[in-house]
Amino acid sequence: MTDRLYLRRSRPRSPAPRALAALLVCAALPGCAKHDAAPAPAAPALPAVRYEAHLFAGEIAPPGATLRNPHAGDPAVARNGAQLFTAMNCDGCHGGDGSGWVGPNLGDGRWRYGGTDGEVFSSIYYGRPKGMPAFGGTLGAEGVWTLVTYLRSLPPPPDLPTESWQ
Numbered sequence: 001m002t003d004r005l006y007l008r009r010s011r012p013r014s015p016a017p018r019a020l021a022a023l024l025v026c027a028a029l030p031g032c033a034k035h036d037a038a039p040a041p042a043a044p045a046l047p048a049v050r051y052e053a054h055l056f057a058g059e060i061a062p063p064g065a066t067l068r069n070p071h072a073g074d075p076a077v078a079r080n081g082a083q084l085f086t087a088m089n090c091d092g093c094h095g096g097d098g099s100g101w102v103g104p105n106l107g108d109g110r111w112r113y114g115g116t117d118g119e120v121f122s123s124i125y126y127g128r129p130k131g132m133p134a135f136g137g138t139l140g141a142e143g144v145w146t147l148v149t150y151l152r153s154l155p156p157p158p159d160l161p162t163e164s165w166q
Contacts, residue, residue, distance in 0.1 A: 067118030071149040081150025084143060088135065098154050103131065107154030120148050 056062070071077040085091060085098070098106030109115065113123050124144045127134030136144060 065118075066116075067121050069117040069121070069145055069148055069152075071145055072117065072152070074149060075153070077146055077149045078153035079150075081146040081148075081153075084139075084146055085150055088139070088147075090147070093131070098151060099157065105157065106151050108157055108160055110160075117148055117152070120151060121145065124148065 090098070093101060093103035094106050095101035095103075100106070100108075104110075104112070111120065111123075113119060113128060121141075121144055123132060124139075124147055125134065125136035125141070135147075139147070
């Protein structure tokens with residue numbers, strides 16, 4: 001009996017059944033995909049923002065666009081932006097009402113990377129070095145414009161500790 005078990009184990013098995021099974025699985029996998037799923041919509045291309053602080057080679061500015069806030073001055077959007085500011089934990093870095101803490105004050109009108117609506121949009125959407133994450137993937141353009149509208153509604157502080165960044 002020991003000899004029979006030894007012989008059964010030592011006989012080489014044909015790789016054909018396993019190879020055939022692997023081929024069948026590979027052939028069946030493409031058929032498992034959903035055929036009725038619509039392709040994901042492409043993200044809208046945002047035009048590049050040209051900053052006044054940039055240096056232009058030969059003093060010739062490259063083409064750029066001006067992003068316009070579709071909700072500028074809308075108090076209802078600003079209120080929604082205040083809720084979004086808290087929900088996204090922006091106050092964790094920028095303090096309550098954007099008054100500054102680890103991140104800079106957002107109501108004092110001084111912006112390191114430009115203070116137009118389009119420049120503030122770009123800072124939030126794409127992020128900035130040394131701490132500002134990019135929220136464009138999470139919030140999309142509409143959410144970022146809502147935050148920009150809120151930030152524009154913030155009153156400036158009564159006392160600014162310095163004159164400006166420049």
